[in-house]
Amino acid sequence: xxxxxxxxxxxxxxxxxxxxxxxxxxxxxxxxxxxxxxxxxxxxxxxxxxxxxxxxxxxxxxxxxxxxxxxxxxxxxxxxxxxxxxxxxxxxxxxxxxxxxxxxxxxxxxxxxxxxxxxxxxxxxxxxxxxxxxxxxxxxxxxxxxxxxxxxxxxxxxxxxxxxxxxxxxxxxxxxxxxxxxxxxxxxxxxxxxxxxxxxxxxxxxxxxxxxxxxxxxxxxxxxxxxxxxxxxxxxxxxxxxxxxxx
Numbered sequence: 748x749x750x751x752x753x754x755x756x757x758x759x760x761x762x763x764x765x766x767x768x769x770x771x772x773x774x775x776x777x778x779x780x781x782x783x784x785x786x787x788x789x790x791x792x793x794x795x796x797x798x799x800x801x802x803x804x805x806x807x808x809x810x811x812x813x814x815x816x817x818x819x820x821x822x823x824x825x826x827x828x829x830x831x832x833x834x835x836x837x838x839x840x841x842x843x844x845x846x847x848x849x850x851x852x853x854x855x856x857x858x859x860x861x862x863x864x865x866x867x868x869x870x871x872x873x874x875x876x877x878x879x880x881x882x883x884x885x886x887x888x889x890x891x892x893x894x895x896x897x898x899x900x901x902x903x904x905x906x907x908x909x910x911x912x913x914x915x916x917x918x919x920x921x922x923x924x925x926x927x928x929x930x931x932x933x934x935x936x937x938x939x940x941x942x943x944x945x946x947x948x949x950x951x952x953x954x955x956x957x958x959x960x961x962x963x964x965x966x967x968x969x970x971x972x973x974x975x976x977x978x979x980x981x982x983x984x985x986x987x988x989x990x991x992x993x994x
Contacts, residue, residue: 749808750775750944751827751914756795756805758788765791767968769805773914778936778945780959782952788968789948793918796946797829798822810913824851828907829916835903838892841865842883842902845891846874849909874909881905882935897928901935914944921951929954 749772758766765788773779783789794800796807798819807815814822837845847853847870865871878884881901886894891902900920907915920936921929929951936958939945949955955962956976964972964979972982 749773750810751796751946752806752808753792753796754806754808756792756802756807758791758795758800759803765968766795766802769965769968769970771796771963771970773944773946774960775913775944776940777960778940778947778958780955780962781946781948781965782950782955782962783965787965789965790918792965793829793916793948797827797916823910823912826911826913827916828910828912828914829918830903830907830920831918836891836899836906838890840891841888842891842894843871843874843878843887845902846877846905846909847871849906850874851910877905877908880908880939882931895928897924897931900924900928900932904935904939908939908943912943914946915939917945917947917949919948919950921949921954933958 751773753769753771756766756769757764769788769792771779771781771792781789781792791800795802798814798817798821801816805815806813809822809825809827812825814825837848840848844865847865850870850873852873853870875884875887878887881904883898883901883905886898891899894902904915904917904920907917920932924932933954936945947955947959959976961973961975962979963970972979974982
């Protein structure tokens, strides 16, 4: 059984239909990709899956539990985290403070918020382990705004991992990255797949085809093709679309 499923998701804003009968399934321990041209509905789909939009109709299941219409906070507590195409970091805080702010233990004790929280041994240990996972050890007390763009992407993924999720949704993780930073990010995601189920929206098709076990192609608000990267290279719908050249 899939860890996470969307079944016949439909989303409209007024008279505008953005998603039409989208069905997706993400297997535990796998990397799943979602690709498609600009305006295809990819980010709206992510928003529905993670609780930022309520589907007009259809169902979303997480480990067999119906979470359709649940809040982002509830979905996160169940074990689903996400990053955003536009980074969402606290630039005035240090690297380790960004991670601590996202720890469930911190959120449970935020009523006691003061500067001493950021030197709490338990919080520092857990945050340090996460920073090791994303390759930012040694940069704990650097201001997050001083990091390179690639390291800021890694930090944002670290923030998503702070909740100890079972599944991580990454929205355009290579956006704005150069070739070397993209290569480093690919290595990071290869390592993270050992522990997490990962779902990515990605515009860099070479990056996605290298990493993903399965890819769903969304176009005109619908899933027009699904399969392993090699299968999609010969899919007639992909070939007929603007994605065909890259595939």
